[in-house]
Each structure stands twice: as structure tokens, then as C-alpha cells.
Amino acid sequence: MSLPATMVGCSPKSYLTADTAERWLDALVDGLKRTPEQGEGVFVCLPAALLARGVEMLAPLGVVVGTQDVSAHPVGAFTGEDNAELLAGLGARLAMIGHPERVRYFGETPEVFGAKARAAAGAGIAPVLIVGEPERGADPERIIRPQLDAAFGEIAADAPVVVAYEPTWAIGAAEPAPPAHVVGVVARLRELLADRRGPVRVVYGGSAGPGTYAAIAAAGRAAGAPSGIPDGVFLGRAGVDAAGFLATIAEVRST
Numbered sequence: 001m002s003l004p005a006t007m008v009g010c011s012p013k014s015y016l017t018a019d020t021a022e023r024w025l026d027a028l029v030d031g032l033k034r035t036p037e038q039g040e041g042v043f044v045c046l047p048a049a050l051l052a053r054g055v056e057m058l059a060p061l062g063v064v065v066g067t068q069d070v071s072a073h074p075v076g077a078f079t080g081e082d083n084a085e086l087l088a089g090l091g092a093r094l095a096m097i098g099h100p101e102r103v104r105y106f107g108e109t110p111e112v113f114g115a116k117a118r119a120a121a122g123a124g125i126a127p128v129l130i131v132g133e134p135e136r137g138a139d140p141e142r143i144i145r146p147q148l149d150a151a152f153g154e155i156a157a158d159a160p161v162v163v164a165y166e167p168t169w170a171i172g173a174a175e176p177a178p179p180a181h182v183v184g185v186v187a188r189l190r191e192l193l194a195d196r197r198g199p200v201r202v203v204y205g206g207s208a209g210p211g212t213y214a215a216i217a218a219a220g221r222a223a224g225a226p227s228g229i230p231d232g233v234f235l236g237r238a239g240v241d242a243a244g245f246l247a248t249i250a251e252v253r254s255t
């Protein structure tokens with residue numbers, strides 16, 4: 001599977017209901033249809049219950065649709081689970097793995113993340129690996145290396161992956177991580193990812209919204225570090241507001 005060169009996306013987490021999801025999808029379709037690029041370079045990671053509807057509405061515009069989770073288990077007697085074959089068959093091309101909210105609220109471990117990455121990649125779904133240090137001031141590389149290893153130990157070197165740098169301390173925060181910090185970590189991440197043989201994209205997430213990508217890109221240029229500029233941003237709250245998501249998409253496309 002190929003990945004778009006630029007990737008600007010949203011995980012609406014568990015903010016949506018049946019009604020608000022329909023309005024959100026309608027507003028995205030409407031906004032994207034007004035742009036020449038339509039859904040090119042846009043991705044969404046939806047709750048599994050909204051996957052089929054999201055694919056139906058957004059995939060025709062070229063939006064890459066994925067999920068926020070994937071079962072670590074195969075097809076079989078695992079009540080409540082959404083196996084990777086099922087998700088892939090419904091049109092999922094991405095699956096988020098390793099989000100700190102999965103650790104905090106659901107007790108997921110690096111072993112579980114590895115098993116989920118294996119299941120996703122085995123079904124042709126690109127893992128969106130969420131990595132980042134838990135506290136402000138912690139050494140990002142010391143944390144990120146084992147996070148990457150947990151997944152890369154389980155998937156082929158040529159499997160496509162998206163790496164979302166999301167420092168835990170910047171998720172659900174008042175502001176995103178400082179742009180210069182993001183540039184430094186993303187530049188190092190690209191070095192750590194250099195031996196991947198398949199497509200790799202690096203995005204930034206954590207209180208991102210309109211203005212975040214432009215600020216990071218400006219910091220990367222000012223530092224003379226183009227490799228520190230991510231391939232896009234990954235929104236949570238700010239993207240649940242369709243206007244905020246569309247504004248961010250326009251900004252990334254024009255930066």
C-alpha cells in the first residue's frame with residue numbers, strides 16, 4: 001500500500017455520536033469537495049462502528065480512512081473484538097496503535113501493541129504508531145526507541161507505517177508542544193526510521209489545530225532542519241470541529 005506524501009488527519013476519539021458523526025462527515029465532504037485536491041493527503045481514524053459509513057462518504061474523495069484500534073487477535077472466538085481482516089475488508093487502510101489513552105484507560109502494553117501491529121500489517125493495514133515521551137523534559141529518544149521496536153519487531157521492514165509523534169504531555173493540553181521541540185524530535189525520528197524499506201510518514205499530534213503545522217514548518221526552516229518538519233499533523237479535539245479540520249488541511253496544503 002502506498003501512502004500520500006503529505007498526511008493531515010484527525011482521530012475524533014470517542015467524541016462523536018450517531019448524529020454528530022453524520023453532521024461531521026457531511027461537513028467534511030462538503031468542505032473537501034470545494035478544494036481542487038478533494039481528499040488527497042487527508043486521513044481519518046474512526047471508531048470501528050463508524051468505519052463503514054466513513055469509508056462510504058470519504059473514500060470516494062480520496063481520504064484515507066482508518067480506525068483507532070485493531071484487535072491483536074485473529075478471526076475467531078474473541079467477543080467484542082474487531083479483527084484486522086474485518087476492518088481491512090470494510091475499507092480500513094490505517095489503524096492507530098500505542099496511543100497513551102489506550103495505556104492509561106485500557107492497560108495496553110508494548111506486547112499488545114506489537115501484536116496489534118502484526119495483525120494490522122498482516123491484513124494490509126498500515127499501523128499508525130503513536131510514540132512520544134510521557135513527561136515534559138523526559139528524553140524523547142529513550143522512550144521512542146523501545147516504542148518503535150515493539151512494533152518493528154513484529155512487522156516486515158517493507159510494511160508501510162505512519163509514525164505519529166505525540167508527546168503525552170501535549171495531548172489534551174492547552175497548547176501543542178513547542179515547535180522547536182517537535183522539529184528536534186522529528187529530525188531524530190527520521191534517522192531512527194532510515195532503515196525502514198517501505199513507505200514511512202511522520203506526523204505530529206498533541207493539541208494540534210490551525211496554526212500548528214505552519215509554526216513547526218517555520219521553526220524547521222529557521223533551524224535549517226527541513227527533516228524536522230513533519231509530513232503533516234494529526235488532530236484530536238480541534239478536528240472534531242469540521243471547520244477546524246478543514247482549515248488545518250488548507251494550511252498544510254499551502255505550507
Ligand SMILES: O=C(CO)COP(=O)(O)O
Nearest residue numbers: 171172206207208236237
Ligand atoms: O491524541 C491526539 C490524537 O491522537 C491528539 O488529541 P488532542 O489534539 O485533543 O490533544
